[in-house]
Amino acid sequence: MQAKVYNYVGAYANVGEWTLLPTKSAYGPSFGVNGGIGAMYELQAGKKYSQTRFLLNVGVGLNGGLTSFIQGSNVTQALANQYDLDGDLFDYMYEMKNRHDRYTDLALNVPLMIGVQHKKFYMLAGVKMYSHLMTRSHSSATVNTYGRYAQFDEFRNMPEYQFFTGLSKTDAVNTKFKLDFDLSLEIGGRLGLVTDAVGYDVPKRNVEYRLAGFVDYGLTDLHYTDTKQALIVPDKYDTNPASPNYVYNGKSMIDNLKMNDIMATTGFASKVSNLIVGLKFTVLFQLPEPGQCVICRDAYRNSSVHRRGGVKYEE
Numbered sequence: 001m002q003a004k005v006y007n008y009v010g011a012y013a014n015v016g017e018w019t020l021l022p023t024k025s026a027y028g029p030s031f032g033v034n035g036g037i038g039a040m041y042e043l044q045a046g047k048k049y050s051q052t053r054f055l056l057n058v059g060v061g062l063n064g065g066l067t068s069f070i071q072g073s074n075v076t077q078a079l080a081n082q083y084d085l086d087g088d089l090f091d092y093m094y095e096m097k098n099r100h101d102r103y104t105d106l107a108l109n110v111p112l113m114i115g116v117q118h119k120k121f122y123m124l125a126g127v128k129m130y131s132h133l134m135t136r137s138h139s140s141a142t143v144n145t146y147g148r149y150a151q152f153d154e155f156r157n158m159p160e161y162q163f164f165t166g167l168s169k170t171d172a173v174n175t176k177f178k179l180d181f182d183l184s185l186e187i188g189g190r191l192g193l194v195t196d197a198v199g200y201d202v203p204k205r206n207v208e209y210r211l212a213g214f215v216d217y218g219l220t221d222l223h224y225t226d227t228k229q230a231l232i233v234p235d236k237y238d239t240n241p242a243s244p245n246y247v248y249n250g251k252s253m254i255d256n257l258k259m260n261d262i263m264a265t266t267g268f269a270s271k272v273s274n275l276i277v278g279l280k281f282t283v284l285f286q287l288p289e290p291g292q293c294v295i296c297r298d299a300y301r302n303s304s305v306h307r308r309g310g311v312k313y314e315e
Helices: none
Strands: 004-023 030-046 052-083 089-118 121-148 167-175 180-190 207-218 271-286 305-308 311-314
Touching: 004 052, 004 207, 030 089, 030 271, 052 121, 089 180, 121 207, 180 271
Parallel strands: none
Antiparallel strands: 004 030, 004 271, 030 052, 052 089, 089 121, 121 167, 121 180, 180 207, 207 271, 305 311
16 A cells, blocks of 8 residues: 655754853863754654654754753962062962852754654654844852962952952853754653544544654753853052052952853863753644645534435435
8 A cells, every 4th residue: 555645744842951062171060951942844744544643844943942061169369470569579379269150041943853653642752943142141249359479378368469359250142052963862652642543534633733752962062162261350459559551549459350251261171962851742733635624514413314205304
């Protein structure tokens, strides 16, 4: 028997957990949430009364998410070979404690999936392309500054020397993720009554509902490698009162500090992979076959036909 083709259009909504997985990094994985909506076209092919069908699924969707690196990091940066008010050579140190970084992202995704449907079970596998439209990095940390001398112990908590303790710092900057290709797997079931019965008088399902679990795993590197420092600091600690950069007329050594996107800093990771695990709900509407009307009265009628006096009537 020749295979029959069925065409569907539909929509879906999904929600799940979003993780970024750095490789060869001091950072562990991030944890967060992700959700999305989309539209799709699905081709189903199978023998006329068979409960098994081949599936080809394409679509477009929009995903939004937030994920955080739970593991805090400590970062130290130095302005080396500076001179203090007494003319002593030292290194001016910036110390970030318990730095936390999170990302918000809005992405367009385009899936290309193939699979199989048998009775109530279905499975799809393929590739999804994620194009990241808008990404923002949010960072927070506690910043300490101190002086490191060859001949003395460290100078800490001395505001008169611009050595401060326990400064709370937060920053948010726009950043970018690369075009990302993910391996995708979706396994679930059709909701509602699915029957093996065949025949003209068996009700046909023109609308399908599905519920499935899914996983998207990044095959390509998500992040742009860069050589930025974790913290943008002044170029020089200047103790000359005649200089316009003289540091003792305020808190100039901490006034303009800015934290960079942590994934754009030197040696963050060799690769960052995308991972989304969640649940997906789908509704599919069968398109009419060529030459078939969209809304027709079924020729089958559950009625009795009687003739009385040459006049036909129905009950």
